Amino acid sequence: MVMPPELNVEFTAERHSAARSRRATTDWLASVCRFAVCCDTGQDIVLAVNEAVSNGIEHAYPDDDGVVTVCGRIQEADPDRRPDGACPCGALEVCIEVSDHGCWQTPPADPGHRGRGLMMAEGAVDLLTLDTGTDGTVVTLHRRLGCRALAAP
Numbered sequence: 001m002v003m004p005p006e007l008n009v010e011f012t013a014e015r016h017s018a019a020r021s022r023r024a025t026t027d028w029l030a031s032v033c034r035f036a037v038c039c040d041t042g043q044d045i046v047l048a049v050n051e052a053v054s055n056g057i058e059h060a061y062p063d064d065d066g067v068v069t070v071c072g073r074i075q076e077a078d079p080d081r082r083p084d085g086a087c088p089c090g091a092l093e094v095c096i097e098v099s100d101h102g103c104w105q106t107p108p109a110d111p112g113h114r115g116r117g118l119m120m121a122e123g124a125v126d127l128l129t130l131d132t133g134t135d136g137t138v139v140t141l142h143r144r145l146g147c148r149a150l151a152a153p
Contacts, residue, residue, distance in 0.1 A: 004032040007072035007096070013057045013065060021053040021070055022046050029094070032074060033145075044124040045094055045143050051117035051124075052098035052139040060102025060137060072096040077144050078127075093126070093144045101136040 007028040011017035029042040049070060056068035077093035118139070122128040127142040 004074050007070060010067050010069045011053065011057075013061045013068055013100070013102075015057065017057055017068065018050055018054045021068075022050050024070065025049045025072070025096070028072060032094075041143060041146060045096070045141070048121035048124040048128070048141045048143070049096055049098060051121040052141065055117050055139070056098060056100040056102070056137065059105045060100035062103075062105075064102070066100060066102050069099045070096060071099075074145070078142070093142050096141045097138055098141070099136060099138040104132040104137050 007024065009021070009024045011020055025046045026042070029045060033039070033042065053068050053070065060066060060068070073095055074092055075095050077091055118128070118130070121139070121141065125141045125143040127140075129140045131138040131140070
């Protein structure tokens with residue numbers, strides 16, 4: 001099977017970029033799955049990307065301008081994350097990395113009415129990893145695909 005094209009987009013760290021990231025992710029997933037509308041899995045992926053991008057926009061660059069990058073690909077799923085009896089493309093997953101070059105801010109112990117974006121993103125995907133360092137932050141999202149369109153010739 002030939003893997004679909006990758007998603008590689010860069011957004012300025014401004015409030016309108018979250019909407020742009022949702023559109024770019026939705027369009028890419030639609031082209032990957034060959035459907036005009038995202039399924040529930042696609043909507044979960046878009047939600048997770050939106051939360052990761054929004055965090056980068058809001059927290060990584062408190063005093064400076066910056067960029068948030070979204071890179072996505074389709075890959076073989078980790079067998080430990082693949083459910084038994086998955087449909088033919090259950091062996092594939094979306095892997096999306098959302099990265100910035102800003103500074104990590106440790107979340108407060110009590111976020112109040114905010115600060116739940118990463119928890120929401122984590123609930124929408126099979127695996128979320130967070131890599132923070134002096135060069136920025138990378139949020140990696142993995143979500144198994146269950147669409148039959150990818151399995152078609």
